[in-house]
Amino acid sequence: MSIINDALKKVQRMREGKEVDEKNEAPVEYLTPPKSKVKSFLAFLCALVILGGCFFFLYKQMNVYFPGPMAKARSLYFKLMHQKEAKQATAPLPPLAKIKVGPAAKSDAAAAGQTAVTQNAPLNIHGVLAGGSKNLVLIDDQVYQEGDEVDGIKIVKISLNAITVINNGQEEIIPVKH
Numbered sequence: 001m002s003i004i005n006d007a008l009k010k011v012q013r014m015r016e017g018k019e020v021d022e023k024n025e026a027p028v029e030y031l032t033p034p035k036s037k038v039k040s041f042l043a044f045l046c047a048l049v050i051l052g053g054c055f056f057f058l059y060k061q062m063n064v065y066f067p068g069p070m071a072k073a074r075s076l077y078f079k080l081m082h083q084k085e086a087k088q089a090t091a092p093l094p095p096l097a098k099i100k101v102g103p104a105a106k107s108d109a110a111a112a113g114q115t116a117v118t119q120n121a122p123l124n125i126h127g128v129l130a131g132g133s134k135n136l137v138l139i140d141d142q143v144y145q146e147g148d149e150v151d152g153i154k155i156v157k158i159s160l161n162a163i164t165v166i167n168n169g170q171e172e173i174i175p176v177k178h
Contacts, residue, residue: 095124097176099139099165101151123151128176130160137163 063070100122127138135158137144148155156171157164163174 093126093138095126096128097125097163097174098122099125099153099163099167099172099174101153101167123153125163125174125176128158128160128163130158135159 123139125137125139126141129136129138135146137155137158139150142150144150144155146155146158152167154166155163156166160176162176165172165174
């Protein structure tokens with residue numbers, strides 16, 4: 001029982017910081033956790049940097065010794081990560097306005113040696129950029145500026161609210177909804 005009693009007294013003295021080495025008669029210092037949060041944070045940061053370096057080294061070694069599987073893994077990773085973006089990019093833009101192509105534009109296209117428009121298919125206006133000296137319009141996935149011609153229709157003026165064109169010799173103002 002005295003062994004247990006001696007052990008309990010020793011533990012109590014350790015908690016109070018009064019433990020004395022019996023051989024040297026000097027106080028015993030035990031490892032205690034750092035009292036400063038900064039030291040703890042710096043130790044954690046150092047461990048994290050070392051661990052990151054180890055993973056980077058392993059990654060580089062895997063590329064050297066196993067280039068085929070690593071290339072397949074990277075390819076699969078990029079497919080999975082960019083799959084959602086690719087689906088969104090292929091969605092068609094809704095038209096803001098339409099330009100009806102007249103019969104004169106059809107015959108002009110045929111006379112110029114181009115393929116004639118078989119239907120009276122309208123041109124879809126998908127976007128307008130007006131500001132500064134150069135105004136642009138996006139018609140059927142092509143960018144045009146004032147003075148350009150598309151399917152026999154000349155673009156005269158581009159503004160944010162409307163596009164003025166000459167179609168079959170007549171000036172038309174096509175309002176653009178936003």
